[in-house]
Structures are given as structure tokens and as C-alpha cells.
Amino acid sequence: MADPETRLDQMVKKLKENECRITPQRLAILKILAFSEGHPSIENIYEQVKVDFPTTSLATVYKTLTLMKELKEVLEIGFADGSNRYDGNKPYPHPHLICINCRKIVDPDLTTLADMTQQLAQDTGFRILNHRLDFFGICPDCQNKK
Amino acid sequence: MADPETRLDQMVKKLKENECRITPQRLAILKILAFSEGHPSIENIYEQVKVDFPTTSLATVYKTLTLMKELKEVLEIGFADGSNRYDGNKPYPHPHLICINCRKIVDPDLTTLADMTQQLAQDTGFRILNHRLDFFGICPDCQNKK
DNA sequence: TTGGCTGCAAATATTTTGCACTGGC
């Protein structure tokens, strides 16, 4: 993973390039995204922003994430049950390993995925633009806690 | 894919085994699931059921799908935007190839995925129980229609 | 200065639930 400060600068730069304003709320949200190790939820981000800016509304968090998503600086890991998570560190498609017990999300290395994608495109004639790969299971920590 | 009639029998049998009633509405929904080539949406199923049973409510469709999901006879392909799809033919995790233009969903063969999963479990210590793999792109038909 | 951004509230969309009635077994 890149240095969080560097990552933050990248995101701010992207905003400026697109003539978007750097408001205190936005900066706070970007900081949370850049510095968070895990993959925070909307509520999670909302709670964190309110520490520094107590009047911040949930709508602003939604709007900012939608914006960063459009600028391809945040990856949305959407779940049908509404428990979406956000990744500001690696804003491009990559596999996730998700613990169904503690909800931790890890980014594993899977070098064979690129080959698999190319092979699939060749076999089916699809032009593949994006993908989503999630593995669900129990992490080592939760296995031991039994 | 198995014969639709056989698949329907399997699903009915599973209901009986679990002491669930075979109502006309349920049977109609199961038929749609067993015979549909694609991966129908809730609304799609709802519209189809109403042809034979016009008074059927959307809630019943939801309840039936939830039940079949619990009995592991239907796979729910959940999307965060609420456009869920259902697969009654292959009710176990498998990759999907999704056209973002016409929303068609195809089931490709990816034999290497099983190896990948096992390798991942070995590398990370996770006990992997489930997975979800979607590729998004443009299908050959939609590429030609331009 | 000014128009994009915020924050509140209301609107929207989707799925779930309560409950009286119905009908499969």
C-alpha cells in the first residue's frame, strides 16, 4: 500500500484537476479513506468525520463518496444488504477476503486472476471491463476464538 | 444444465422434505426458476407469476425466494443497487459474466477457480466457505450493435 | 463575488413485517 499522505495528496490533486472544491468536510473524509487500514463503511466514515466536524450530515458523506467513486479514486465494495464498504487505498478492482464473523476485509494476492480474465475474454468474446471477486470465510483469529 | 423438469422435481422434493406446503403460487415461482435460461429478477418473476395467478403479491415472491435461498435451492446474486437476480438452476457459488449493456448474465467455465480458492486458504489461513466472482463487460451481441 | 457545497428534511426505492383470511394437507 502507498504512503497514506501520498495517497491523500493524490486524491486532493484529482479533486483540483476536476475543479472541485476542497472543503473541510471533504478533506476529513479523504483523510479517513487514505489512513484507514481496513475498508470502512458509510456509517463508520460518518462517525469518524463527526469527531472533527460534528455538524456533518450523512448526505455529505454519501455525496463525497459518490464523487470520489466517479473520479475513480475510491472503490465501492457494494453488498446487497446495504453494508457497503469503501477502499480509498486501492481504488481499482481487486479480490477481497472477507471474514463473515468479524467482518474484517483483507486484500490477498492473486496473480492468476489477470490470466483468468484474459482467457475468459478470449473464450467468450466479451470485452471485460471490470470484475468483482470476494471470498467469504472465517479468518484465523475467529477460528481460534471458538 | 440439468433438465428443467428434473430440477423442478428436486425443488418440490426439498420443500416436502422440510414440511413446506406446495401452494400454486410457490409451484409457479419454482417453475419460472427451473425453466428460465437466464437469471431473472424479482420483478421479472413477479410479472411472470401474475400471468397465471394475477392476485399474487410481491411479498409472496420475496418470501418464496427467501425460503428457497435458505434451503439452498436458489442462488441469490445480490447487487447493491437492488437489482438482484436469482439462479434456480445452479444454486451453488459459480462465476458470472455480466453484460453491462443488456444485463444478460452468462455462466462461464472457470476450472482454475477451485485451485485458486484452495491456494488462497493455504496462504491466508482463512477457512473459505463461499465466494462470489463477477466479471462485467460488453457481450459480443452488444459490441456488434454499435 | 459567486456558484459549488453543506445540512436539514422530505422524497424515493426497496424489502420486510403484522395480521386477518384462505386453502393445502
Next chain:
DNA sequence: GCCAGTGCAAAATATTTGCAGCCAA
């Protein structure tokens, strides 16, 4: 005949939107 299942409507949930006021550029 019993009680799971149905259908309606209301509730619960999650996200989006309208708009008046504010502030970053």
C-alpha cells in the same frame, strides 16, 4: 380442521434529492 401461506397495507431501511444559506476559490 389446523395452521402454514397469502395478500394487503403499513413499517422499516437505505439512499437520493430539493433547497436555503454558506464559504472556498
